[in-house]
Amino acid sequence: MYGVHSQHPGRYLRSSPRCGLLKWVTDVPSLRAFTTITALVLALCTNVCAALTSETDSVKTLQKLLGQDANERTFLDPDTAFHLTIEPISxxxxxxxxxxxxxxxxxxxxxRFESMDASSPLGQYNLPPGETQDDEYFGRVAIYPRDVAVNLPLLNQSPVERVVIKASYQGCAKKGICYSPIEKIIPVVFNNT
Structure with missing residues (x-):
């Protein structure tokens, strides 16, 4: 057990030999060494904390330079960025x-568009030309930076009540991210009354 020992001047604490612990000697020079080491450790911790804060500030500064606010959501989800609707026009x-x-x-x-119904396959459709862009991954490509509409002919023999279309597409944000290819299954209901 720890205890105070007056028979050994300069020693204030010792461990019990039965526990197998080392003696903790706290004479005045050892107390000064302990205080010095503690002060050094605290100073080191303060420097590490300051460095971490500085690194965090550097990231925030970089985000501001790139026009990004760290506290706001930077990119839209794909359904909002590229909202797709398909409706019958005849x-x-x-x-x-x-x-x-x-x-x-x-x-x-x-x-890409594809009919999932064998009784109503899609005919050939034409995409508008779009704007040309030099892309880092695909080279010189056409893009749609604004809303775009595409007419999809159905090769059905008679009017149908419903058709299911599979749409595939991929897009990017101009701020520097591209979304994974997106695939949607969209049921289209005709109003044949």
Missing amino acids: DNQLRAVFQIANGYYLYRHKI
């Missing part, structure tokens, strides 16, 4: 409309 024609958020764009060559 018994054998659909219109797909991408509403593209400001600061985002779709790759023209990544847009």
